[in-house]
Amino acid sequence: MNDTGTVPPQLKPQPFNTAWPEINELLTLKAGQVVVVAGPATTGKSFFTHTIAARAALIFGRGAGIISAENDSHFVHQRLIAAECLIPIRALSGAGSTDHHFDLLKAAYNHIAGARILTAGDDSVRPAKLRAMLKRMASEGWTPGVAVLDYYSALADGIHRDVSEEALAAVAAQLPAIAEEHGITLLLATHLQHPFEDENPKPENIPAGAWRIADTVLMLRNNGAAPRRRITVTVEKSADGHTGKSCDLHFDGWYGRFSSTALEGGPGL
Secondary structure, eight states: OOTTSOOOGGGOOOOBOOSOHHHHTTOOBOTTOEEEEEOSTTSOHHHHHHHHHHHHHHTTOOEEEEEESSSOHHHHHHHHHHHHHTOOGGGGGTTTOOHHHHHHHHHHHHHHHHSOEEEEEOSOOOHHHHHHHHHHHHHTTOOEEEEEEEOGGGSSSSOGGGSOHHHHHHHHTTHHHHHHHHTOEEEEEEOOOSOOSTTOOOGGGSOHHHHHHOSEEEEEEEESOSSEEEEEEEEEEOSSSOTTOEEEEEEETTTTEEEESSSTTOOOO
């Protein structure tokens, strides 16, 4: 690590896997890469990206940063804990929780707290905030591996629903350089632009600014009824020849947890 907090090319982290064998067939997470994760509401975009970041920290020892425009730092950690130990998210606030839940929470909290996962909640996920987070990681001796920006619509200043697409695209254009400079995989979750029919979004429903900067674009689509359903993940854009390929994951909305369809009770984190 040099004085600027960037990663020299020879020291950049090696590619790593996600928690799900199906996704690993479609995606290799590499330093300097921008991965856009899109989908309709309730497809688990935040859970999906946050789990990838948590695995990078828990399994591969990479520093992970998560900046969320919709949840504060404490709640992001709570959701990771719920997925880790299969505690219903509502029990985290005390609703319906049991002594067994509290025992699980304590163990999982210590596990999560011991990993290098830095979270922040804000109304925006501006590049300046990302740079500050990465600089903090570097100053504390971390090796940042993954950062999540949640969501694209909050990249610019102000109330994100009032920001023009042109303004968002201009801010998003800064992200590939940040990913390359710091040697990280950058995951950018995004809502879709309407209209789309029958809950079957098309690539053109992805904001153009997010599409342009992405090395890989994944689309999540609902395939079943809540709270437990299959989510179909399709590669809409890829430089690795995977465009058009798909796989299914289980998503359990009670726990905010994705799991593999290939492994019985497949991994969450």
